Amino acid sequence: MGSNEGKHNLIIVSNRLPLSIKRVDGTYESSISSGGLVTALSGLTKSTQFRWLGWPGIEVKSNKDREEVSRTLNEHDATPIFLDSGLAHEHYNMFANRILWPILHYQSGVVFDDGPWQAYRRVNELFAAAIAEAAETGTLIWVHDYHLMLLPELLRNRLYEKNKHCAIGFSLHTPFPAGDFWRNLPVRKHLLEGLLSSDLIGFHTDEYKQNFQDTCAKIPNQIRYKNRLVCVGKFIVGIDPQKFAHTLQNPDVQDRIRSLEERYKDVKVIVGVDRLDHIKGLTQKLKGFDSFLEDYPELRDKIILIQVAVPSREDVKEYQELETELSTLAGKINGKYATPDGTPLLYMHRSVPFTELTALYSVADVCLLTSTRDGMNLVSFEFVACQEKRQGVLVLSEFAGAASFMREGSISFHPANTTEMSEALYAALKLDPDERRRKYEYLRDFVNTHTSAKWGQTFIEKLSQRCRQPGKAC
Numbered sequence: 001m002g003s004n005e006g007k008h009n010l011i012i013v014s015n016r017l018p019l020s021i022k023r024v025d026g027t028y029e030s031s032i033s034s035g036g037l038v039t040a041l042s043g044l045t046k047s048t049q050f051r052w053l054g055w056p057g058i059e060v061k062s063n064k065d066r067e068e069v070s071r072t073l074n075e076h077d078a079t080p081i082f083l084d085s086g087l088a089h090e091h092y093n094m095f096a097n098r099i100l101w102p103i104l105h106y107q108s109g110v111v112f113d114d115g116p117w118q119a120y121r122r123v124n125e126l127f128a129a130a131i132a133e134a135a136e137t138g139t140l141i142w143v144h145d146y147h148l149m150l151l152p153e154l155l156r157n158r159l160y161e162k163n164k165h166c167a168i169g170f171s172l173h174t175p176f177p178a179g180d181f182w183r184n185l186p187v188r189k190h191l192l193e194g195l196l197s198s199d200l201i202g203f204h205t206d207e208y209k210q211n212f213q214d215t216c217a218k219i220p221n222q223i224r225y226k227n228r229l230v231c232v233g234k235f236i237v238g239i240d241p242q243k244f245a246h247t248l249q250n251p252d253v254q255d256r257i258r259s260l261e262e263r264y265k266d267v268k269v270i271v272g273v274d275r276l277d278h279i280k281g282l283t284q285k286l287k288g289f290d291s292f293l294e295d296y297p298e299l300r301d302k303i304i305l306i307q308v309a310v311p312s313r314e315d316v317k318e319y320q321e322l323e324t325e326l327s328t329l330a331g332k333i334n335g336k337y338a339t340p341d342g343t344p345l346l347y348m349h350r351s352v353p354f355t356e357l358t359a360l361y362s363v364a365d366v367c368l369l370t371s372t373r374d375g376m377n378l379v380s381f382e383f384v385a386c387q388e389k390r391q392g393v394l395v396l397s398e399f400a401g402a403a404s405f406m407r408e409g410s411i412s413f414h415p416a417n418t419t420e421m422s423e424a425l426y427a428a429l430k431l432d433p434d435e436r437r438r439k440y441e442y443l444r445d446f447v448n449t450h451t452s453a454k455w456g457q458t459f460i461e462k463l464s465q466r467c468r469q470p471g472k473a474c
């Protein structure tokens with residue numbers, strides 16, 4: 001994966017691999033996985049070489065089929081860790097996405113269930129066994145995200161048994177909530193202990209890092225646990241802006257941009273791209289947009305909101321219910337405001353190809369992101385990377401991790417306040433050109449400085465120091 005400037009022997013571990021495998025008509029098909037974690041790690045591949053281990057997203061039973069899936073993934077330097085479908089379902093859908101994910105994002109009403117928790121432990125154990133086998137002394141092991149919070153501890157034990165000395169890093173791609181909320185999870189102590197076997201733990205913002213440290217109730221930046229020093233840091237994740245710049249040069253993308261510009265020449269385009277997930281505040285977005293159309297009737301036929309809701313975690317009941325709610329809301333809004341000349345809302349519940357996504361970002365005048373909580377939100381970075389020409393406006397929820405870095409370059413609002421959202425949209429559409437340019441330049445500089453490559457290299461460098469000098473103060 002990429003040229004090896006990285007001198008390190010590096011293993012990356014995440015639940016989601018860069019390719020997701022599906023079985024269609026008796027054959028295995030792969031597609032690029034969506035989500036910020038894959039985007040950030042894929043952005044690292046140009047500068048850093050690594051092996052990527054994770055779950056292929058599907059149960060594969062026979063040895064012959066496992067070989068086929070492994071071959072496909074190996075072409076992308078990824079190695080599958082196979083899981084039975086029942087176990088994967090309990091781990092991924094029932095614990096990681098129905099219990100842990102909502103708690104990490106401050107959602108109330110989560111019901112703890114011991115069965116899924118046991119599956120979560122089991123999957124973390126299976127991962128630990130596979131990685132301890134793949135690692136050698138000196139390997140840097142970088143574990144990602146909430147699906148694998150027990151892994152650092154289980155892995156450290158396995159490595160110890162095998163007499164392999166490796167440094168273990170962990171990065172969380174979600175918020176880490178305030179201690180009082182985290183307490184809602186009865187197994188929180190086990191998860192913390194799991195994490196604290198890492199040498200280095202990374203969060204996206206100061207707030208998440210602080211919440212974690214407050215929960216561990218220890219001194220800034222370092223925690224002593226079982227007589228080992230654990231370093232904690234903020235590492236700002238980003239994208240690969242050049243990938244977008246190159247894609248925008250592609251003649252087919254240029255054609256597509258021209259055709260979209262022609263299609264929408266009489267209206268301002270507002271774009272939204274989100275996985276279909278509660279934390280993205282899509283219900284709030286549609287309600288806020290409804291308010292906006294109500295508040296500014298003179299703009300109804302002068303704007304369009306193009307909302308891409310990428311299907312996600314479709315086996316989880318809450319995600320299915322959200323999909324039904326959103327399509328009903330979208331239908332209501334269009335029923336209310338559509339005229340024979342058009343509709344103010346274009347709601348797409350599907351995944352769009354990367355080239356189409358790039359063209360869409362590029363023709364938009366405004367990007368509206370309404371997360372109720374969000375680890376970072378890389379869509380905000382991608383919009384900026386595609387706006388060199390148009391210099392559009394980012395309207396960003398104050399609850400996205402990105403808002404703690406982008407406030408000065410964006411228009412910020414509270415996603416539960418429809419009036420605030422409506423006013424923020426209006427302000428974005430009417431923004432003075434000089435102010436728009438100033439804001440855009442601020443964002444562009446931030447996105448170009450905080451790339452995924454820089455994020456990865458900074459983390460790996462720090463982890464490598466921990467490997468060389470585990471006892472040194474952080």
Ligand code: ADP
Pocket residue numbers: 032033034035036037039273275310350351352353354357376377378379380382
């Ligand atoms: P999250 O990680 O919660 O989904 P982010 O905004 O951080 O939120 O990241 C979403 C990522 O998913 C972005 O990089 C976006 O480009 C990517 N994405 C969106 N649609 C698709 C798609 N159809 N295929 C692959 N990736 C996609």
Ligand code: G6P
Pocket residue numbers: 016034035036037038145146173174312313375
């Ligand atoms: C978020 C999580 C990632 C996850 C992604 C997509 O970004 O932090 O760990 O991979 O969403 O979700 P999925 O469930 O499809 O992996």
